[in-house]
Amino acid sequence: MRVASSTLYQLGLASMNSQQGSLLHVQQQLGTGRRILTPSDDPVGATRALVVSQSSAVNNQYATSRKQANTNLSMELNSLNSVVTTVQNIQTLVVQAGNGTMSDADRASVASALQDSYNQLLGLSNADDGNGQFLFAGYQSSTPPFAKNGSGAVVYGGDTGQQLLQVDVARQMPTNDNGNAIFMSVQSTATYVASSPSANTGTGEFSAISVTDPTNALYGHSLSLNFATDAVTGKMQYQVMDQSAAPPAAVGAPVDYVDGAGISVGGLSLSIKGTPKDGDVVNLQPAKQAGTDIFANLQSVINALKQPIVTTADRATLANALSTANRQMANSLDNVSTVQTSVGSRMNELDALNTIGTNRGLNYTETLSGLQDLDYYSAMTEYYQRQTSLQAAQQSFMQIQGMNLFKYLG
Template identity: 60%
Template sequence: MIRVASSTLYTQGLSSMNSQQSALLHVQQQLGTGRRVLSPSDDPVAASRALGVSLAGSVNGQYATSRKQADATLGLSESTLQTVTTTVQNIQTLLVNAGNGTMSDNDRATLATALQGQYDQLFGLANADDGNGNYLFAGLQSSTVPFTKNAAGGAVYQGDTGHQLLQVDVARQMQAGNNGAEVFQSVTANAGYVLTGNSANTGTGTFSSVSASDPTNPLYGHSFTLNFAPNGAGRMQYTITDTTTGTQVVPATDYNEGVAISAGGVTFSVKGAPANGDTMSIKPAQQAGGDMFTNLQNVINALKQPLTDETANANLQNVLATGIRQFSNSLDNVLTVRSSIGSRMQELDSLDTIGTNRDLTNQATLSSLTDLDYAAAISEYYQRSTALQGAQQSFMQIQGMNLFRFL
């Protein structure tokens, strides 16, 4: 006969109740939290996968934050450039009005004052910030004022040509803005040519707009200088020199007012009576100067000068024609930048949609790994509760099984 000590019976009973109590408590915690995996030991594989999914969700959330920051900066830039567009269009209107031959010196001085107001407005827009002291058009030097004025009153760019890049998705870094040099001091690659007169000209020659007659010409893209000089018989002639190579591309040719002049794939015409030694420059827009502030200041200075004779009037007309072409190029450049900003903002919307779908996928995966099946958990709860009650009743019966009851 095997004899079992009373202490063994008590120990086994207590162990059984503790085990059942622990199992019941675990189910209660699952029901309370709604999670099946409360610790890695519950399901090591699921816990490991859930950790990876959670980390992926956190990274995706950081991408979403970067997209919001990029969208806010781009939105402010677009709003500012919309005003810049209006300002440039106002400048163009004033430049066209300035070409009115019936204006007096006072009228032109008034126009110069109006253009100075547009200059100041443009200068302020170029130095716009986001409200937190970060300048929109300073490149990577966001805490530096992009444009300042030198001793002569001209605008000087203080920022850099870099771009702030934000990681807006797994494999996508995006420019959060554009620097001032590419907005206010540049032109597009297809801006064509700009004709410029020489302020020292003594004749009355004025030029027309220049057009690209043959972009396939091997000299297209070079700079040229048009020189006027009379021949031995006193007949006015012109030559054209390729200043890029230093060679003459058009020999001495008789000048005829209004007749097309061509060189290197570009065509224009000249009216009036050029004088001996007068010159005109024909340059690609990128080399002719794309700085809005410098170009506008040149026009303002010219309008402030009184017109004393036909030569001064011709020089002014050439300055205005150059200014009109330059600001047409500047407007195209601003619109191109705005188009780029719009494309980036549209891309951010698409990436937001992708990020939202990725979040939903991560949440579904995480739910399948760690969320509780309530039906199964409730069923287990009742099973554990019944088992605990049975263990408690068994312990009570064992507690009564001793010889001391019969003494």
């Protein structure tokens, strides 16, 4: 078969170009450290590397979300720590105010200290993150959650939402708690609260309530002890009323009142000392029905301390108000502490998720490295092979180029 000189040139040039291309490809691999430069180098490996890269990027985004969540929760926890300290100080002042040797001026001084705590508590309830976003406003984070209305009462202007962040594949975590759940709520397990209207005219002082039988049919109902003199015997009696019934219904017959004796009703136990008068009432209410607004409860005890003590009835009214406030503050403190514990638990969970995410990221990195990183020993060997092949192609082309019959004609 006759082979034209042009064909020899074309074949030689194609061979050199092919070897140069292969050598350039190996040089690019060595320069980038990557085995796969284009999908055509390894279609299956390139596809797997793309999937792993995307998974790694998502994992990194989860890590960023966890960092933001931890920042938000840390700020909330710091504020809640301050709230707990403030409420504990309030409890100390309430107990101090019950000292029977205090004068009206002394109690006014305690009321002033409680007012400072009230203002401090209001400031903490409107804490922000330093960028104008309020911690306890729910979704309404651009406006202060708590403000005083026209009558001077503190009202909540936020909502009950919780801002969620996707911190892992199957975990959306709330990164805040709304102010209504913190400052205007109590736990479902909170203790009963005893209280008496300021209109009471007797000297009856109630003790703290103890739960003796939570299985009692009346347990969980709002009850009251209504005092009245028996028209026949002339003895003071109390009638238990179930205020949860509609209309309120009497529970059993009236019972003779004995100063300081224990009273058991609805799975509850308490005692009352002193001399109640006709029309006096002692309310026994589940915590959720006995005033859960920490600001309103604190304002009530401040107002009570500002009232002068003239009669023994005035002293009994104050003692009852302080007892009620002490129980309400204890319930509020338990509620804040529960939220505080929840925040701490979420931060611990973030730490655990960070560990898992870090390990997952290392696995992705290792897998990606195995798929696309270059084996330098093999690449250098191939590089020298390609280089030798190119040199051989060039030399053979030069020899073929010299094959010319005209140089033999004289």
